[in-house]
Amino acid sequence: MKLSEHFKILAESQVYILGNEFEYGYIINKKIYSKIYLGSSCGDPTLGIIDQKEQWALLLGHTSYLWTPIETFKLSEIHSTCEEIFEWPYSAKQINDFEVEILEDPWSDNPGIYIINVKEKSVKRIRDFKKLEVPFDDKLNIEW
Numbered sequence: 606m607k608l609s610e611h612f613k614i615l616a617e618s619q620v621y622i623l624g625n626e627f628e629y630g631y632i633i634n635k636k637i638y639s640k641i642y643l644g645s646s647c648g649d650p651t652l653g654i655i656d657q658k659e660q661w662a663l664l665l666g667h668t669s670y671l672w673t674p675i676e677t678f679k680l681s682e683i684h685s686t687c688e689e690i691f692e693w694p695y696s697a698k699q700i701n702d703f704e705v706e707i708l709e710d711p712w713s714d715n716p717g718i719y720i721i722n723v724k725e726k727s728v729k730r731i732r733d734f735k736k737l738e739v740p741f742d743d744k745l746n747i748e749w
């Protein structure tokens with residue numbers, strides 16, 4: 606399968622490619638050449654994670670999506686019981702089979718660190734993060 610010149614790869618595994626074409630997110634199964642539309646975002650998605658066991662994927666941006674082989678969820682719909690949700694994810698890391706930590710834009714007014722549990726389909730703010738007072742740099746390696 607040939608990807609469009611506008612397709613930006615955010616994550617790749619043996620079986621899947623997760624990425625976007627402008628504000629539209631997709632996951633592609635490389636073995637059977639199928640492209641699944643995940644949804645759209647206000648602006649381009651910024652991050653992607655494919656589970657190490659390839660059981661789920663997260664497409665993260667102003668609007669974020671959780672994909673499993675069975676279904677796709679918009680995170681804003683599955684976390685409706687949460688008081689707060691990240692709006693501009695800056696960095697993400699998988700911490701175990703079902704959890705991902707997200708660092709929200711550290712230049713925003715109230716940055717924080719969130720945990721997504723994909724098994725429970727939950728999002729929770731776990732702690733605050735000190736707002737950065739240096740000029741914005743999307744290549745900055747931030748310890749968190």
